[in-house]
Amino acid sequence: MARQARQWRTGAAGIAGVAVLGLTLTACGGAKVGDSSSEAGGSGSSGKCATFNLAVNPWVGYEANAAVLAYVAENDLGCKVVQKDLKEEIAWQGFGTGEVDAVVENWGHDDLKKKYITDQKTAVDAGPTGNEGLIGWYVPPWLAKEHPDITDWNNLNKYAAEFKTSESGGKGQLLDGDPSFVTNDESLVKNLKLDFKVVYAGSETALIQAFRKAEKNKEWMIGYFYEPQWFMSEVPLVKVKLPEYKEGCDADEEKIACDYPVYKLDKIVSKKFSESGSPAYDLVKNFTWTNDDQNTVAKYIAVDKMDPEAAAKKWVDANRDKVEAWIK
Amino acid sequence: MAVALEKTAPLAGVRQVRRRTVVAAILVAWLVLFVIFRGRQTLALAAADLTDLHRWFNDVNDSIGANRNSNPLFLYFFNEIRLVIDTLVTFVQELISQPSADRPVPQVGWLGVVGIAGYVSWAVGNWRVALLAVAGFTFMGLQGLWQESMDTLALILCAVFVALLFAIPIGVWAGLSDRVNRIVTPFLDFMQTMPTFVYLAPLTLFFLIGGASATIATAIYAAPPAIRITAHAIRSVPGTTVEAADSLGATRRQALLKVLLPMSKRTVVMGINQSIMAALAMVTIAALIDAPGLGKTVVQALQSLDVGTAFNAGLAIVVMAIVLDRVTTAASTREEAARRSGGRFLSWRRPLLAAGGVVTVVLVYMSHTYVWAAEFPGEGGIGTSIASAADTATTWAQDNLSGLTNAFRDGITNGLLNPFQSLLTDSPWWLVAAVLITLGAVLGGWRAGVTAAVCVGLLVGTGVWSDAMTTMASTLVATVLVMVLGVAMGVWMGRSLLVDRVLRPTLDAAQVMPPFVYLVPFLALFGATRFTAIVAAIVYAAPVAIKIIADGVRAVPETTVEAATSAGCNTWQTITKVQLPMARSALTLATNQGLIYVLSMVVVGGLVGAGALGYDVVAGFSQGQLYGKGLAAGLAIVLLGVMFDRITQAAARRTSA
Numbered sequence A: 001m002a003r004q005a006r007q008w009r010t011g012a013a014g015i016a017g018v019a020v021l022g023l024t025l026t027a028c029g030g031a032k033v034g035d036s037s038s039e040a041g042g043s044g045s046s047g048k049c050a051t052f053n054l055a056v057n058p059w060v061g062y063e064a065n066a067a068v069l070a071y072v073a074e075n076d077l078g079c080k081v082v083q084k085d086l087k088e089e090i091a092w093q094g095f096g097t098g099e100v101d102a103v104v105e106n107w108g109h110d111d112l113k114k115k116y117i118t119d120q121k122t123a124v125d126a127g128p129t130g131n132e133g134l135i136g137w138y139v140p141p142w143l144a145k146e147h148p149d150i151t152d153w154n155n156l157n158k159y160a161a162e163f164k165t166s167e168s169g170g171k172g173q174l175l176d177g178d179p180s181f182v183t184n185d186e187s188l189v190k191n192l193k194l195d196f197k198v199v200y201a202g203s204e205t206a207l208i209q210a211f212r213k214a215e216k217n218k219e220w221m222i223g224y225f226y227e228p229q230w231f232m233s234e235v236p237l238v239k240v241k242l243p244e245y246k247e248g249c250d251a252d253e254e255k256i257a258c259d260y261p262v263y264k265l266d267k268i269v270s271k272k273f274s275e276s277g278s279p280a281y282d283l284v285k286n287f288t289w290t291n292d293d294q295n296t297v298a299k300y301i302a303v304d305k306m307d308p309e310a311a312a313k314k315w316v317d318a319n320r321d322k323v324e325a326w327i328k
Numbered sequence B: 001m002a003v004a005l006e007k008t009a010p011l012a013g014v015r016q017v018r019r020r021t022v023v024a025a026i027l028v029a030w031l032v033l034f035v036i037f038r039g040r041q042t043l044a045l046a047a048a049d050l051t052d053l054h055r056w057f058n059d060v061n062d063s064i065g066a067n068r069n070s071n072p073l074f075l076y077f078f079n080e081i082r083l084v085i086d087t088l089v090t091f092v093q094e095l096i097s098q099p100s101a102d103r104p105v106p107q108v109g110w111l112g113v114v115g116i117a118g119y120v121s122w123a124v125g126n127w128r129v130a131l132l133a134v135a136g137f138t139f140m141g142l143q144g145l146w147q148e149s150m151d152t153l154a155l156i157l158c159a160v161f162v163a164l165l166f167a168i169p170i171g172v173w174a175g176l177s178d179r180v181n182r183i184v185t186p187f188l189d190f191m192q193t194m195p196t197f198v199y200l201a202p203l204t205l206f207f208l209i210g211g212a213s214a215t216i217a218t219a220i221y222a223a224p225p226a227i228r229i230t231a232h233a234i235r236s237v238p239g240t241t242v243e244a245a246d247s248l249g250a251t252r253r254q255a256l257l258k259v260l261l262p263m264s265k266r267t268v269v270m271g272i273n274q275s276i277m278a279a280l281a282m283v284t285i286a287a288l289i290d291a292p293g294l295g296k297t298v299v300q301a302l303q304s305l306d307v308g309t310a311f312n313a314g315l316a317i318v319v320m321a322i323v324l325d326r327v328t329t330a331a332s333t334r335e336e337a338a339r340r341s342g343g344r345f346l347s348w349r350r351p352l353l354a355a356g357g358v359v360t361v362v363l364v365y366m367s368h369t370y371v372w373a374a375e376f377p378g379e380g381g382i383g384t385s386i387a388s389a390a391d392t393a394t395t396w397a398q399d400n401l402s403g404l405t406n407a408f409r410d411g412i413t414n415g416l417l418n419p420f421q422s423l424l425t426d427s428p429w430w431l432v433a434a435v436l437i438t439l440g441a442v443l444g445g446w447r448a449g450v451t452a453a454v455c456v457g458l459l460v461g462t463g464v465w466s467d468a469m470t471t472m473a474s475t476l477v478a479t480v481l482v483m484v485l486g487v488a489m490g491v492w493m494g495r496s497l498l499v500d501r502v503l504r505p506t507l508d509a510a511q512v513m514p515p516f517v518y519l520v521p522f523l524a525l526f527g528a529t530r531f532t533a534i535v536a537a538i539v540y541a542a543p544v545a546i547k548i549i550a551d552g553v554r555a556v557p558e559t560t561v562e563a564a565t566s567a568g569c570n571t572w573q574t575i576t577k578v579q580l581p582m583a584r585s586a587l588t589l590a591t592n593q594g595l596i597y598v599l600s601m602v603v604v605g606g607l608v609g610a611g612a613l614g615y616d617v618v619a620g621f622s623q624g625q626l627y628g629k630g631l632a633a634g635l636a637i638v639l640l641g642v643m644f645d646r647i648t649q650a651a652a653r654r655t656s657a
Helices: A002-027 A060-075 A088-097 A110-119 A141-146 A153-163 A185-191 A204-217 A279-286 A291-302 A308-318 A320-327 B002-037 B052-066 B072-096 B110-124 B127-142 B146-176 B178-193 B196-207 B211-235 B239-247 B252-281 B294-303 B307-341 B343-369 B381-426 B429-462 B465-495 B497-512 B515-526 B530-555 B558-566 B571-582 B584-599 B602-606 B612-622 B624-656
Strands: A051-056 A080-085 A102-106 A123-139 A172-176 A196-200 A222-227 A263-270
Touching: A051 A060, A051 A088, A060 A080, A060 A102, A060 A279, A060 A291, A060 A308, A060 A320, A080 B294, A088 A102, A088 A110, A088 A263, A088 B196, A088 B612, A102 A123, A102 A279, A110 A123, A110 A263, A110 B624, A123 A141, A123 A279, A123 A291, A141 A204, A153 A172, A153 A196, A172 A185, A172 A204, A185 A196, A204 A222, A204 B294, A204 B515, A263 A279, A279 A320, A291 A308, A308 A320, B002 B381, B002 B429, B052 B196, B052 B624, B072 B146, B072 B196, B072 B211, B110 B127, B110 B307, B110 B343, B127 B146, B127 B307, B127 B381, B146 B178, B146 B211, B146 B252, B146 B294, B146 B307, B178 B211, B178 B584, B178 B624, B196 B211, B196 B612, B196 B624, B211 B252, B239 B252, B252 B307, B252 B497, B294 B307, B294 B515, B307 B381, B307 B497, B307 B515, B381 B465, B381 B515, B381 B530, B429 B465, B429 B624, B465 B497, B465 B530, B465 B571, B465 B584, B465 B602, B465 B612, B465 B624, B497 B530, B515 B530, B515 B602, B530 B584, B530 B602, B558 B571, B571 B584, B584 B624, B602 B612, B612 B624
Parallel strands: A051 A080, A051 A102, A172 A196, A172 A222
Antiparallel strands: A102 A263, A123 A222, A123 A263
């Protein structure tokens, strides 16, 4: 009995001690949640703009578009912007399920356009972003400087042996990247009779790292790349000239022997969003800017490591006139 | 069965020799036929080419998408599931990670979460893991990743909860009935080896983008270990105990609730532990469908190749994994430990628990009320230092190790990988098929042979045979390297407790650190090659093999080792003649697990230059018209996994018999 009582007493003492400690801490607690002015939130001018679901595809150029659009929609239109990080295919799928309102940098994707715009009728085209997308074969700058004739495809076979790697089975290696992008490289190599083998790096990360390494160590390397791309401001890759693109030369995938077309990058929105009368839709529709504009914001994000929102603010503050034209 | 085993036992030695000769004969025959038939009927398929099966998969996928809004199955079944899980996720998020209703911060702030973590760890484990939990959670805050960590924790908690809701009943059922176990096993294999990339896109079609899809994707991967281990736990309750309960007149229900479950509790908790670890491995993948948290930080940082930031977030994942692992492990052994420490402590336990509870409630209240306890103070300066240190280390390694690593890569690629791969891919398919089936039968018995035959047949059916052979070559080379590393490190760890203590956290880290964080430096060292993919697989798979072998070596009775030493064996002889042979079953288990873990890295390999099946899966995830091919490639990975697993398991059973 006695032991039990002692136990109880120590227990009670412990609890009392804790309570005192708690009270002391509470007394000198400081600012309370909810009574500070720090949470300004919702700038009041919410108007008729409801929630704006903006897909963010996983590359920095897209992130730049999305950051600026989100910043303007939030601060000028008072929308509640929900940014969703998604791969392209899943973002388009979201048009149908109502989870995504807009995709703001689309590279071609005729298959998706057919599926969601023509067949399912859940998405509509919202015009070009003003950016022009180039796809093609690139070499690191040191190589273009030392062997200027390498930038013409006719001379590629001459150098094929230099591009050999452990992966290319005795031929020259042409490194391809993220499978999200359209590639005709296997047909091109075959139809241009090049002594090369397409090797799939499998991701943009792997491709950029390969180019970075090649430039730094002066290694031979040729690969699939595209612009606008933030990496170009770190290592300005040089494009290799392929046979010129002519309308329809890429009609038969098996027989392609010409360069990639210049992609007019565009915006796609969900049908519902386009009919909602939301000011955010007008913003998306009116949004256009140049490759330089995008590169600037992308550089803020990727090279200067700025927060996307801060990067957007910096650009918007410096380019108020352009923004005004979108929201008029 | 027992009779048959007894009969073969004396013949085992002879058999083993004969088996070796047969295997050698098969390999020689393969080489001869390879030279004759090289390059014919290899079933190669170009990157953009599809088969009818792939197109059919595409059509099915498209029609589901097109009919989503009118199909009653969606309206009344999937949507309801989504709603329930979404509500659960939102609730947990508003509790600890996301601003809720009219508050700018979650209901419970950092101080409250740290308090709860410490209290719960102490209550279910011991004070040591409680300290670890408090330190770990505080560290995540100091890294500047408090909210991200809590988002990840919320997702993990929900996913594991949902997974256990199904896993424990199914596991118990599979433990009680052999038939259920046989039916469930292939499904579990499927859930564990099917690459998540394959079902990620359809999942968002079924459950939309958001918390529900991320939770379900994670739960699918997290459930199988819990089911397997629960079933195993129920099975390993001694038969005599159950009979005793029966003879005392216990009903089936009573026997289950009063005997089987309490007796297997400890192992079931280990199942929960494995389930949590599996869920943590999904953090970066779930980020691809907009799951908030640390995974997103990793993925975004890597878009601009910001290794430092990615490493910082990866480190937070590792810290969380280590805390959760140690706490659940302590929970599974608590009762035993408490019993050993004697009753003195037990009498103190209840009042202390009550006091601790009161402290926790006070902390939670304060973190709900006051800003300083709600939002983690500071700018995350430690995180910035960690990031820049990681950057410096990466740059140094890239600048200084490049020449060395290239020679190593070329040696392995030209000496081992290329010949083996060309043997597999340039042989006619029927030749490789015949070799696989006969090897299966010789090593694992006729049952394994039949499994191999079925798997090979289905592999041909998937239409990605040639890619499957390329992947198989890399996988086997990686497994060999894993085992070399596993034996070397495992023996070292098994022989010295100190080494074990030092290395184990590193091994844990290698298993849960998101692969891409260390792959960026590897890419700089080895380029986008199959070898980089092999290295990634080794980093992920070797820890498992090392741990299993270390445990096996340690389990060799000390008296045996002492006897060997006193008989004049030197260290080398002790290891090769005594410890390794006696740990043979651990070695085969390590091979089996090493292979399965290597296979689970095939998709990651596809992202860094391995091509083949991994690339097919990634491409299927990225491009609509390749979806079907990606699915077929995913199935091929599952088939390779099942085939290897059954053959190695059967072989292990034979050698130990």
